[in-house]
Amino acid sequence: MSARATTTLAKALNMGLRSAMERDPKVLIMGEDVGKLGGVFRVTDGLQKDFGEQRVIDTPLAESGIVGTAIGLALRGFRPVVEIQFDGFVYPAFDQIVSQLAKMHARSLGHVRLPVVVRIPVGGGIGAVEHHSESNEAYFAHTAGLRVVACSNPADAYFMIQQAIASEDPVVFYEPKRRYWEKAELDPEATPMPLHEARVVRPGEHVTVAAYGPMVRTCLEAATVAEQEGRSLEVIDLRSLSPLDLPLLCASVERTGRLVVVHEAPVFLGLGAEVAARVTERCFYSLQAPVLRVGGFHLPYPPARLEEEYLPDLDRVLDAVDRSMAF
Amino acid sequence: MSARATTTLAKALNMGLRSAMERDPKVLIMGEDVGKLGGVFRVTDGLQKDFGEQRVIDTPLAESGIVGTAIGLALRGFRPVVEIQFDGFVYPAFDQIVSQLAKMHARSLGHVRLPVVVRIPVGGGIGAVEHHSESNEAYFAHTAGLRVVACSNPADAYFMIQQAIASEDPVVFYEPKRRYWEKAELDPEATPMPLHEARVVRPGEHVTVAAYGPMVRTCLEAATVAEQEGRSLEVIDLRSLSPLDLPLLCASVERTGRLVVVHEAPVFLGLGAEVAARVTERCFYSLQAPVLRVGGFHLPYPPARLEEEYLPDLDRVLDAVDRSMAF
Amino acid sequence: MTMASEIEGSQPAHHAAGHPFGPPAGPAGDPPLVQLLTPEGERVEHPDFPLEVTAEELRGLYRDLVLVRRVDTEATALQRQGELGIWASLLGQEAAQIGSGRALAPDDYAFPTYREHGVAWCRGVDPLNLLALFRGVHHGGWDPDEHNFHLYTIVIGDQALHATGYGMGLTMEGAESAVIAYFGDGATSQGDVNEAFIFASVFNAPVVFFCQNNQWAISEPLERQSKIPLYQRARGFGFPGIRVDGNDVLAVLAVTRAALERARAGEGPTFVEAFTYRMGAHTTSDDPTRYRLASELETWKLKDPIERVKAHLARTGQADTAFFAAVEAEADELAARLRHDCLALPDPAPLSMFDHPYVEPHPLVAEEREQFGAYLSRFAEDPASSSSTEGR
Amino acid sequence: MTMASEIEGSQPAHHAAGHPFGPPAGPAGDPPLVQLLTPEGERVEHPDFPLEVTAEELRGLYRDLVLVRRVDTEATALQRQGELGIWASLLGQEAAQIGSGRALAPDDYAFPTYREHGVAWCRGVDPLNLLALFRGVHHGGWDPDEHNFHLYTIVIGDQALHATGYGMGLTMEGAESAVIAYFGDGATSQGDVNEAFIFASVFNAPVVFFCQNNQWAISEPLERQSKIPLYQRARGFGFPGIRVDGNDVLAVLAVTRAALERARAGEGPTFVEAFTYRMGAHTTSDDPTRYRLASELETWKLKDPIERVKAHLARTGQADTAFFAAVEAEADELAARLRHDCLALPDPAPLSMFDHPYVEPHPLVAEEREQFGAYLSRFAEDPASSSSTEGR
Ligand SMILES: Cc1ncc(C[n+]2csc(CCOP(=O)(O)OP(=O)(O)O)c2C)c(N)n1
Ligand SMILES: Cc1ncc(C[n+]2csc(CCOP(=O)(O)OP(=O)(O)O)c2C)c(N)n1
Ligand SMILES: [Mg+2]
Numbered sequence A, B: 001m002s003a004r005a006t007t008t009l010a011k012a013l014n015m016g017l018r019s020a021m022e023r024d025p026k027v028l029i030m031g032e033d034v035g036k037l038g039g040v041f042r043v044t045d046g047l048q049k050d051f052g053e054q055r056v057i058d059t060p061l062a063e064s065g066i067v068g069t070a071i072g073l074a075l076r077g078f079r080p081v082v083e084i085q086f087d088g089f090v091y092p093a094f095d096q097i098v099s100q101l102a103k104m105h106a107r108s109l110g111h112v113r114l115p116v117v118v119r120i121p122v123g124g125g126i127g128a129v130e131h132h133s134e135s136n137e138a139y140f141a142h143t144a145g146l147r148v149v150a151c152s153n154p155a156d157a158y159f160m161i162q163q164a165i166a167s168e169d170p171v172v173f174y175e176p177k178r179r180y181w182e183k184a185e186l187d188p189e190a191t192p193m194p195l196h197e198a199r200v201v202r203p204g205e206h207v208t209v210a211a212y213g214p215m216v217r218t219c220l221e222a223a224t225v226a227e228q229e230g231r232s233l234e235v236i237d238l239r240s241l242s243p244l245d246l247p248l249l250c251a252s253v254e255r256t257g258r259l260v261v262v263h264e265a266p267v268f269l270g271l272g273a274e275v276a277a278r279v280t281e282r283c284f285y286s287l288q289a290p291v292l293r294v295g296g297f298h299l300p301y302p303p304a305r306l307e308e309e310y311l312p313d314l315d316r317v318l319d320a321v322d323r324s325m326a327f
Numbered sequence C, D: 001m002t003m004a005s006e007i008e009g010s011q012p013a014h015h016a017a018g019h020p021f022g023p024p025a026g027p028a029g030d031p032p033l034v035q036l037l038t039p040e041g042e043r044v045e046h047p048d049f050p051l052e053v054t055a056e057e058l059r060g061l062y063r064d065l066v067l068v069r070r071v072d073t074e075a076t077a078l079q080r081q082g083e084l085g086i087w088a089s090l091l092g093q094e095a096a097q098i099g100s101g102r103a104l105a106p107d108d109y110a111f112p113t114y115r116e117h118g119v120a121w122c123r124g125v126d127p128l129n130l131l132a133l134f135r136g137v138h139h140g141g142w143d144p145d146e147h148n149f150h151l152y153t154i155v156i157g158d159q160a161l162h163a164t165g166y167g168m169g170l171t172m173e174g175a176e177s178a179v180i181a182y183f184g185d186g187a188t189s190q191g192d193v194n195e196a197f198i199f200a201s202v203f204n205a206p207v208v209f210f211c212q213n214n215q216w217a218i219s220e221p222l223e224r225q226s227k228i229p230l231y232q233r234a235r236g237f238g239f240p241g242i243r244v245d246g247n248d249v250l251a252v253l254a255v256t257r258a259a260l261e262r263a264r265a266g267e268g269p270t271f272v273e274a275f276t277y278r279m280g281a282h283t284t285s286d287d288p289t290r291y292r293l294a295s296e297l298e299t300w301k302l303k304d305p306i307e308r309v310k311a312h313l314a315r316t317g318q319a320d321t322a323f324f325a326a327v328e329a330e331a332d333e334l335a336a337r338l339r340h341d342c343l344a345l346p347d348p349a350p351l352s353m354f355d356h357p358y359v360e361p362h363p364l365v366a367e368e369r370e371q372f373g374a375y376l377s378r379f380a381e382d383p384a385s386s387s388s389t390e391g392r
């Protein structure tokens, strides 16, 4: 494959999965419609054809069953990568994820390892019906025993999915569904950064803006607009939601003195709450303004014709930047 | 019944349930072992005998089934009070709670109301085996469409359970299981305060300490000790976790300038994160120190022989007070 | 043929010597299928399900079938034209839905999935509501109690438990009505659906579990959900299951009526498997050429649920060309009305999303509503202050 | 008697006229029960489950039964004395556990609930591990792969899916071993257990679903979970179910062996219902006098799983009093050793709780560990700085 091709995020994930499957025969893919159909977002396109029905498994329609049997397969030495079709359908598997997947390593005093990846297409903005636009990362980030990451671009998608599969711990892997078809350069030969490190995607001076997944692009656009108004935003892609890369965040906030956290999930107990609380604790004397949060409202995700209003956008990010600067 | 009797928290709940059932024939109790046994904590003791098997229903052993059929019963006009036997067993019902119970009123544009109460004995400190000591309130507090409350004493237990049952919205009702047998005065004739208001349980000057459920008593004890050291702690019982009573919290913090939030749940994305973030935003200029949080560690709940170390106690609260004062 | 064999399947009663657990379980061949109207439009009798239908009733069913198919076609067209976000077509399942929907008494209550447009029709829900839902105007705008038709449920299987709980409530009240829970073949794998079987059986709830086995759960064929015919699932839970020709509106009507009657009589739940076929894509977002052969569709076209009724009506002289033309015209009119009304559907006002998260006041929602309102007014006053490239 | 009737139950084949769905489903009376040793200790033959046991094997089984009961009694005593937080007694279920546990080949894998102390014994897990768990020293200290015995699973039903997944893995590898999933009667109501039936059936996984129907789920009798005998659940999922006398160690051994053999031979899952009785409380925290009659226990005492083996051994001269005395002595010794070792179990070091939340380094855990370590050292240096009334 030619290096530095331009690739969609979905295709990058597909390439990453393929590469992981080629490297390790224990890697399996499981889920609803992941086989012939290649998944409703085509992330597993062609994999069943090339790796067979034993390694790319169309399962019965039961998320708890999928995660529960994936745990059993992991106990036997496999490395299952589970696809949850849409964010809103992970809840039937919540017990298996929270009570079993997250806790079994601890329960066994370290004897048992469950290198299972749960892939979740996340977030709104695609005009879908109910349950197809949820941002539920806070549930899993609050759950000790899990690691939670979110990719925001093709290159990260390609590497992070492989790193997640290679992780000996269970990983909940978020894919920004409305960015699946966005293209960017991907060099498969590049050396990836560690899975749990954040990245400054745009350096700046006045306000730090932290986001992840689908909101990274929104924040970058906001930074472009802000620049025209003479405001320099430092945009950080958190990438890892649990654990958080606090050193990088704090280093930035210590320079800028201001932080805005942006995500689609409702603000109340969303990831921004933890970022705000922790950064404030560490950087209390550096902060010129309270950490401000931009996110979804405290509402069930609204019908599609309202999602543009519901979701944080460039203007709401800039509004928060303004409010931060006003302190 | 004689007013101002001394009652355990479990008995107060029992009295509250009885009173609600007497008042409204649509109130039902459902769950595992709630009938003849009266629940493993005896909170429903005697109710089946007095109200019959149609109103106090021993269900099959399936939490999703319990909550799902409770929703159906509520659609028919009943007001089911569901008992989840232990905190760690609510997860099989997570989908029904988060995707159905929380969202149906919004989904129906207000046509459907689901006045369902989900009672959860919560927290550790009783020397139990795994899954019997979890503090999972943050999951539900993050979920828009739910109300989440936690009682800490018999009088509140008695009134709050009735208010929760009277609520037209679904309520997740937390009961501090290690406080079930603690006694206090209860005057059933008293006028209760509104369900979603917090309460200053001990006024003070130097540091505000906010807690709920089982940790309220711990914080009161800490305040007693602190007083001997010349430190005056204002202890707030949050009572309502979603929504939060911010006006009361902020009024206190504006006076004290310092806030410590205490809960058993892991700190990372625990309720304290939201309290910290929101209070900091509102009271930025009043805060002399960052909001500090005392809670469980980022670990699956440890075996019982370690829980005394794991759980926040008086000393850890005082340690946080010290750290707050040191800013 | 006795009903017991239909209910319990035709498992061999004896096993090969030396196999203590009998022969390996496998697909039990072609299980019996209750049919009252052949694909060719011939009326046949079934000993257990006698059915009297007047010519008028039959014409009424035909009209229902044609109208809901026309609604479906129009909705698909609207989606193609960008007016709906997505549409889940009922094409091929009209008889299963009209037959069961028309079996319901006014007081019975139905719990649909996202595909029960035909049942919605029978319950008097204006199809415009369904278009509005798939357009993204709301998540379910009708009052369920006005129609005894619950909201569409999208999370697979969840509604089976709601239906069961509702049925338990009916029993407690001593009400003499029944509940029908709709779900698909794929849904039978969900824990919630199986828990519903358990609760319904244990509490003897008056529930008809109506499974439209349309052979596919998106791209997954039935073999991914079960090795044996689905109606046999019920026998593991202690209540009867039966397979009916889901493309035969009369058979579905008769069997559903009987099952509802059973429920109302206090005899508990029944599982009805309507054997049918999803003739279209899973939804307008789906591409079935990736996973199934066109020839399969061709076979099923010969069993079309509408054609056979038309053939029967025509052959028996119960309807003439004028009738068929009138129904066609009514369908066109309905489609035109729906298209017009759909295009005219106003987008909900931004602040309306804050209307119904809770029944009672909620300070956080109130605060967010106020702040967002103020934020929007700033833009309204000074649109230039929006830096957004995406037009608002 | 043919096996098919045992597998499929004895539902009437015909229904009353006028009832299209047959008679209302209800308890199917007394279904057949595989038995090889009567409660009186008499050996009986079963056509489908011939079993050859040498005197030595039989004595071995007896020894297992007695020892695990003794472990159980000692654990209960330790709990009463405050040495364990709680204990879930296996009293009455020894035969179900030893019979099935001894049916396992070394490469087979078992997934227990929290009550499978007898199976743990068969898999070579030192009972001290179980005491440690219920004492609160750890949540499961053994290495599952060393014993092919998974950790205790407390969340009802979850392990059924793990067992199924493990079995799917065996199939993929072409391994010729089987998996056994233990669960109780109450657990059959959980969605996860039913999903496990579906996955196991669809993927033809080599799993034996071993249900110990001890008649109670805490205070709830079987009627709260099912209206029909539990072994019949399997037929709804397309695989065989069978009921065995769970107090008959020989019948359990023979039936489980056959089911495991079936699994290894690629014939898929089997459901075994071991019909038994929880002779003690649910756990030491439970008070069964609140919900069941003492007379029920008396009836079951007559079917005691150990007495019948002893009677058989004695009557047939396969064991003498010296043997019985030796087993008794061994049991006492084992109990004394366990008691001693249990009391000597050190509490885990506080910081050890930070050892295994994750395999790989985790900055938050590392930070919390460090901070808590520092905090503890402050107290260690200056105990007076602790204001705690609860002694540390
Ligand atoms: C819990 C859950 N998981 C996954 C989905 C995504 N999904 C929507 S429809 C569907 C297939 C449903 O198949 P079936 O039950 O046969 O109904 P049909 O669509 O064929 O009518 C899936 C997997 C969902 N809606 N809910
Ligand atoms: C999901 C879940 N819900 C509730 C419980 C509490 N609980 C522990 S044991 C038990 C009864 C189990 O009954 P059964 O399956 O028959 O097994 P037995 O205890 O009789 O061996 C219950 C309700 C639990 N452990 N897990
Ligand atoms: Mg289908």
Ligand SMILES: [Mg+2]
Pocket (backbone or CB within 6 Å): D184, D185, D186, D212, D213, D214, D215, D216, D217, D218
């Ligand atoms: Mg039991």
